[in-house]
Amino acid sequence: MESIAENLAAVREQIETACRTAGRRPEEVRLIAVSKTKSATAVRAAWEAGQKEFGESYVQEFLEKLDDPQLAELPLSWHFIGHLQSNKIRQVAGKVAMIHGIDKVSTAEELSKRAVQHGIDIDFLLEVNVSRESSKYGIDPVTLTTAAEACFTLPNIRLRGLMTIASPDPSQARREFAELRECLEQLKHAAPDPHLLTELSMGMSQDFEEAIMEGTTMIRIGTAIFGWR
Numbered sequence: 001m002e003s004i005a006e007n008l009a010a011v012r013e014q015i016e017t018a019c020r021t022a023g024r025r026p027e028e029v030r031l032i033a034v035s036k037t038k039s040a041t042a043v044r045a046a047w048e049a050g051q052k053e054f055g056e057s058y059v060q061e062f063l064e065k066l067d068d069p070q071l072a073e074l075p076l077s078w079h080f081i082g083h084l085q086s087n088k089i090r091q092v093a094g095k096v097a098m099i100h101g102i103d104k105v106s107t108a109e110e111l112s113k114r115a116v117q118h119g120i121d122i123d124f125l126l127e128v129n130v131s132r133e134s135s136k137y138g139i140d141p142v143t144l145t146t147a148a149e150a151c152f153t154l155p156n157i158r159l160r161g162l163m164t165i166a167s168p169d170p171s172q173a174r175r176e177f178a179e180l181r182e183c184l185e186q187l188k189h190a191a192p193d194p195h196l197l198t199e200l201s202m203g204m205s206q207d208f209e210e211a212i213m214e215g216t217t218m219i220r221i222g223t224a225i226f227g228w229r
């Protein structure tokens with residue numbers, strides 16, 4: 001578990017270097033440590049090394065980690081970054097700081113319903129398929145504004161920005177990150193509260209430096225912190 005602390009330190013250093021190159025402040029980029037398939041012990045080690053925000057992709061595994069005695073007492077915050085179907089919303093609503101992978105209005109409707117039931121506001125991001133790979137989840141950029149407009153009318157949920165998973169090739173990924181940033185700028189014109197649209201969740205172990213160049217606010221890093229899955 002020693003290597004997790006070392007990996008984290010190395011990633012933080014790379015973030016700082018990339019921010020310097022991009023003329024950005026490191027505080028503008030939040031590091032979300034993606035702990036999917038990794039143990040609660042590994043999460044605990046990262047927490048002890050100063051990491052406070054974690055990402056999970058699978059509902060069952062996330063709920064098990066939440067209940068794990070090693071983590072139960074810790075003030076850490078969770079992001080749900082996986083694809084989320086309507087029927088799973090109930091299980092994560094109220095337990096996470098943000099839900100990243102909403103890609104259907106019907107899922108947002110379910111999220112709104114649960115938020116109302118709990119009497120809370122839930123922050124979420126719409127996932128956009130900027131790489132246009134048919135194998136990927138995400139809203140087509142062409143229909144994004146229409147989908148977002150439907151979300152704006154729903155009570156107790158707040159659209160905070162956009163999320164994407166880019167193509168494997170880093171230079172291609174960089175163009176896609178730029179496109180996601182443009183999508184967010186466009187969306188601000190259609191939003192009743194544009195000041196809420198602050199987040200771009202983009203960049204993973206392979207391409208976070210490119211994402212920093214293009215304005216990411218949340219990078220989701222698994223492998224570079226916790227090792228291969």
Ligand SMILES: *Cc1c(COP(=O)(O)O)cnc(C)c1O
Binds near residue numbers: 081082204220224
């Ligand atoms: C697994 C995962 C990550 C982390 O990927 P790494 O390449 O291990 O850094 C980021 N985002 C999403 C949506 C993921 O599912």
